[in-house]
Amino acid sequence: MGIRPTDGTAGALKDRVALVAGATRGASRAIAVALGEAGAVVYVTGRTTRGHRSEVGRAETVEETAELVTAAGxxxxxxxxxxxxxxxxxxxxxxxxxERGRLDVLVNSCWGGDRLIEFGKKTWQTDLAKGLRMLRLGIESHAVTSHCLLPLLIRRPGGLVVEVTDGTAASNRRYRENLFFDLAKNAPIRMAFGLSEELKEYGGTAVALTPGFLRSEEMLDHFGVTEANWRDAVAKEPHFAIAESPAFLGRGVAHLAADPERGRFTGRSLSSGELAKVYGFTDVDGSRPDCDAYFEEVVFGGKDGTAEEYR
Known part of the structure; x- marks a missing residue:
């Protein structure tokens, strides 16, 4: 991950303390690096280390993420x-x-349940153990994190909580084709709403954020491509043409954290594309993909259009 993931926020978060939970890879790692480039101290957590792999089984480690944060500034x-x-x-x-006495930004991005999803099966046909594990990974872990770390966040006015999920409240009106996955990805949206209510008296902001079609390490491996030649995968999956790099969401979180008026978003669920329109940042290739609009209008809405028209 040699790409510097933010633009326009360098130094904006100097002396801020952030924690990114579940920052081993993907969008979570990019968020941590983006906060680092903006000057923050960033605690990064995860289950995969250089000495132990989690149940996900991938090679990326939490130590590597911390090193990337430091390298970014x-x-x-x-x-x-x-x-x-x-x-x-x-x-x-x-x-x-x-070590720090406070926490200014909490990014709750724990997951690791993609391998458990069984699409095309009814709830009573799915593996119950896999379904319940998804609920633990996508909901319980977030609740534990907020319970333990929010007392630090409320010590100073203006704290920010970001619940990272998959889909916005609007896009998730459509069923996610697996009940456990649907619940796991909708719960953080409601969590952000609830936390926004609880943080009001402390001047805090809570939002739910989602990337679009993400070019994560796992997704690139799935298609047998790299970040350098990712467009080769469009032949297998045409909608991958709207895909965004993890850095895109990272930039969004950095801009949000640096915005003194971010309270106007509290309680809402937002996408990387929406934040890009507000703050004017782009993805690493200079484009500004709006995945939500592409799927809503073209894929599900039947409008004539191409992914390139939504970048």
Whole structure:
């Protein structure tokens, strides 16, 4: 991941303390690096380390993420953590309190359940253990994280909570074709709404954010391409032409965190494309993909159009 993921925010978050939960890879890693480039101290957590792989089985590690944060200009601190183990998350909170005394930005991006999804099956036909594991990974981990870390965030006015999910409230009106996955990805949207209510008296902001069709490491591997030649995958999946790099969402979070007026978004669910329109940043190729509009209008709406017209 040699691409610097933000533009227009360098130094804007100097002296801020951020924590990105589940920052081992993908959009979560890019968010951490973007916050680092903006000057923040960024604690990054995850279950895969150089000495241990999580159940996901991929090679990316939380230590690598911390090193990328530091290389980008911030201070990256890796804290291996399983956010389904409250004792580990409490220890994480105690470390942040001991070392920094506060927390300004909390990005809750724990997941790791894609391999468990069984599309094309009714709820009673799916593997129950896989379904329940998705709920734990996508909902319980987020609840544990907020419970343990929000006491640090409310110490100073203006804290930001970002619940990273898949889809906005509008796009998720359509069923996600697996009940457990649908629940796991809609719950963070409601969590952001609930937290926005709870943080009002502390001047805090809570939002849910989603990337579009993400060119994550796992997705690139799925199509047998790299970031350098990702467009070759369009032959297999035409809609991949709207795909965005993880850096796109990273830029969005950095701009949001640096915006003194971000409270106007509290309680809402937003996409990377929407934030790009507000803040004027682009993806790494200079384009501004609007994945939500493309799927809503062209794929589901039947409008004539191409992905390039939505970039």
């Amino acid at each position: 911030g201070t990256g601190i890796a804290v291996p953590t399983d956010h389904l183990v409250p004792e580990q998350v409490r220890a994480l909170a105690e470390r942040v309190e001991r």
